[in-house]
Amino acid sequence: MNIILLGPPGAGKGTQAQMLVEERGMVQLSTGDMLRAAVAAGTPIGLQAKAVMASGALVSDDIVNGILSERLDADDVRRGFILDGYPRTPAQAEALDALLAEKGMHLDYVIVLAVDEDALVDRISGRFSCAKCGAGYHDRYKLPKAEGVCDVCGSTEFKRRPDDNAETVRTRMAEYRAKTAPILPFYEAKGLVRRVDGMAPIEDVKAAIEGILTT
Numbered sequence: 030m031n032i033i034l035l036g037p038p039g040a041g042k043g044t045q046a047q048m049l050v051e052e053r054g055m056v057q058l059s060t061g062d063m064l065r066a067a068v069a070a071g072t073p074i075g076l077q078a079k080a081v082m083a084s085g086a087l088v089s090d091d092i093v094n095g096i097l098s099e100r101l102d103a104d105d106v107r108r109g110f111i112l113d114g115y116p117r118t119p120a121q122a123e124a125l126d127a128l129l130a131e132k133g134m135h136l137d138y139v140i141v142l143a144v145d146e147d148a149l150v151d152r153i154s155g156r157f158s159c160a161k162c163g164a165g166y167h168d169r170y171k172l173p174k175a176e177g178v179c180d181v182c183g184s185t186e187f188k189r190r191p192d193d194n195a196e197t198v199r200t201r202m203a204e205y206r207a208k209t210a211p212i213l214p215f216y217e218a219k220g221l222v223r224r225v226d227g228m229a230p231i232e233d234v235k236a237a238i239e240g241i242l243t244t
C-alpha cells in the first residue's frame with residue numbers, strides 16, 4: 030500500500046504517518062525531514078535549502094524530486110510508503126508519476142486531511158518533537174504520557190522547528206493554497222482522493238484512515 034497524505038502545514042500528516050509506521054510497518058517519506066537532515070549535515074542541498082525553508086517558501090522542484098527519487102530506490106519502500114509533504118506542486122505530482130512508473134511502483138490513495146485554517150497556527154505553535162527519535166508531540170493535544178519523557182524512546186530532550194513561528198506559518202499556508210491545493214484535481218481525475226476530517230481528535234483521524242486502508 031502506497032499513499033500520499035495531503036494537507037496544509039499542521040494538518041496532522043506527520044502525526045498520522047508516524048502511527049502508520051508503528052502499526053503497519055510502512056515507511057514515512059517526509060521531504061521536510063529529508064531537507065532538515067540535509068541542512069543539519071551541511072550538505073550542498075542543505076546549504077541551498079536552509080534560507081528558503083526558514084522563510085516558509087518552497088524549495089525548488091528539482092531539489093525535492095531528486096532527493097525523493099533517490100529515497101525511492103532504497104529497498105525498505107517496498108514495504109509500502111507514506112508520502113508526507115510531497116508532492117507540493119503540480120510539477121512535483123507529474124514528476125512523481127513518472128518516477129513511480131519508471132520504478133514499477135503505484136499509488137493506492139491520496140488521503141486529504143481537511144482542516145480549518147484557523148486551527149493551524151495553534152497546532153503549529155504548540156508542536157514539538159523528540160530530539161532523539163523525532164516522535165511528534167503538542168503542548169496541549171499530544172503530551173508525552175510521562176512529563177518530559179518521550180513515549181517512544183525515553184529521551185528527555187525535545188526540540189521545536191525554527192520555521193514553526195506565526196510569521197513563517199502564514200507564508201507556508203499561502204504556499205499551500207497557491208501551489209499545493211491545485212494538485213488535487215490531478216489526483217481526483219485518477220479516482221485516488223479520499224477525504225478525512227482532520228479537525229477530529231488524533232485517534233479519530235487515525236480510525237478514519239484505517240477505514241480507508243482496509244476497504
Ligand code: ADP
Nearest residue numbers: 039040041042043044152156166167170230231
Ligand atoms: P503536519 O505534519 O501536517 O505539518 P503534524 O502531524 O506535525 O502536522 O501536526 C501538527 C501539530 O498538531 C503537532 O503538534 C501534532 O501533535 C498536533 N496534531 C496533529 N493532529 C492533530 C489533531 N487531529 N488534533 C489536535 N492536534 C493534532
Ligand code: AMP
Nearest residue numbers: 060061082085086087088093114115117
Ligand atoms: P514540512 O516539514 O513538510 O512542513 O516542510 C518544511 C519545509 O521544507 C517547507 O516549508 C519547504 O520549505 C520545504 N519542503 C518540504 N517538502 C517540500 C516539497 N515537497 N517541495 C518544496 N519544498 C518542500
